[in-house]
Amino acid sequence: MFARRTHHNDSFSKHRASKSFTTSKQKRSFRDHAAAAKKMERSRKPENPPQGSNLTSPIVTLCVGVEQRLFAAHEDILSTSPFFAAICRGQFLESTTKRVNLPEDLPEVFSSVLEYLYKGDYYPRLLHNKRRNAWELEETAESNTESTVYHMECGQMLLKDTLVYCTAERYGLDELKRLALRKQGLQSGIQCSTILASARYAYANTPENDSKLRAHYLALIIRSRATFKRSGTMQMEMEAGGLLFFDLFVAMANHIDDIASIKSPRTPHSAR
Numbered sequence: 001m002f003a004r005r006t007h008h009n010d011s012f013s014k015h016r017a018s019k020s021f022t023t024s025k026q027k028r029s030f031r032d033h034a035a036a037a038k039k040m041e042r043s044r045k046p047e048n049p050p051q052g053s054n055l056t057s058p059i060v061t062l063c064v065g066v067e068q069r070l071f072a073a074h075e076d077i078l079s080t081s082p083f084f085a086a087i088c089r090g091q092f093l094e095s096t097t098k099r100v101n102l103p104e105d106l107p108e109v110f111s112s113v114l115e116y117l118y119k120g121d122y123y124p125r126l127l128h129n130k131r132r133n134a135w136e137l138e139e140t141a142e143s144n145t146e147s148t149v150y151h152m153e154c155g156q157m158l159l160k161d162t163l164v165y166c167t168a169e170r171y172g173l174d175e176l177k178r179l180a181l182r183k184q185g186l187q188s189g190i191q192c193s194t195i196l197a198s199a200r201y202a203y204a205n206t207p208e209n210d211s212k213l214r215a216h217y218l219a220l221i222i223r224s225r226a227t228f229k230r231s232g233t234m235q236m237e238m239e240a241g242g243l244l245f246f247d248l249f250v251a252m253a254n255h256i257d258d259i260a261s262i263k264s265p266r267t268p269h270s271a272r
Helices: 034-039 082-091 107-119 160-171 174-184 192-204 213-223 225-229 232-240 243-263
Strands: 027-029 059-064 069-074 099-102 126-129 134-137 148-151 156-159
Touching (some): 069 107, 107 160, 126 174, 148 160, 156 192, 160 192, 192 232
Parallel strands (some): 059 099
Antiparallel strands (some): 148 156
16 A cells, blocks of 8 residues: 555656665654654644543444445544544434445545544554654555555545545544655655646645645655656646646745845845
């Protein structure tokens, strides 16, 4: 699911936040890393399951996607999400069957969300390498795991962490959004077409004031501009237009202005 893809053409393998897939006994998980948790702590109640929970609350059946794949979860665990809390209060939930239908969600993505609700992370885990003082994705035995998911409605492969982020936005799970964004920053070797399709999806499924995921894609394209400049996909996408590329134009203009100001600092005007 999350293996790095090593495309040699039209990819951005050089431009990633840090290296991944190394093992060390000094690593600590995202959930267990106290310093990082304090920085990301929110004012409201934590989203992870309450400590000491005996998981004796009613079981809710969730029917996900067009394939209607079935999942089961404890009501108390689901209710840590404001989205599901409203449902479990009886707004949409059938009181006798405890069943929720989520036809627009992707089972692969929902599985990661459910894993996060129970464990505070989703596969592959985010680990902190204390020796290198860097975040990494855990090394797994499944070397062919993919970092992308096919989205039937879009008809394209999209970055799974982006899909998790957007789902977390809808479910009201801000901590999961931060986790997904950090994991996405560790991905590498993704094709330009996948990045652009994922960026469009991010723009379509996040609010206009989103300053994290949208900014991540703008910064990524700017850093990888040499690769994107050679991309025929980029040319076709830009010709199609949209808010993504207006924001990209503004971000690149600001980037050029910042470089110009560093190289040629303004001198104060002499008094007249």
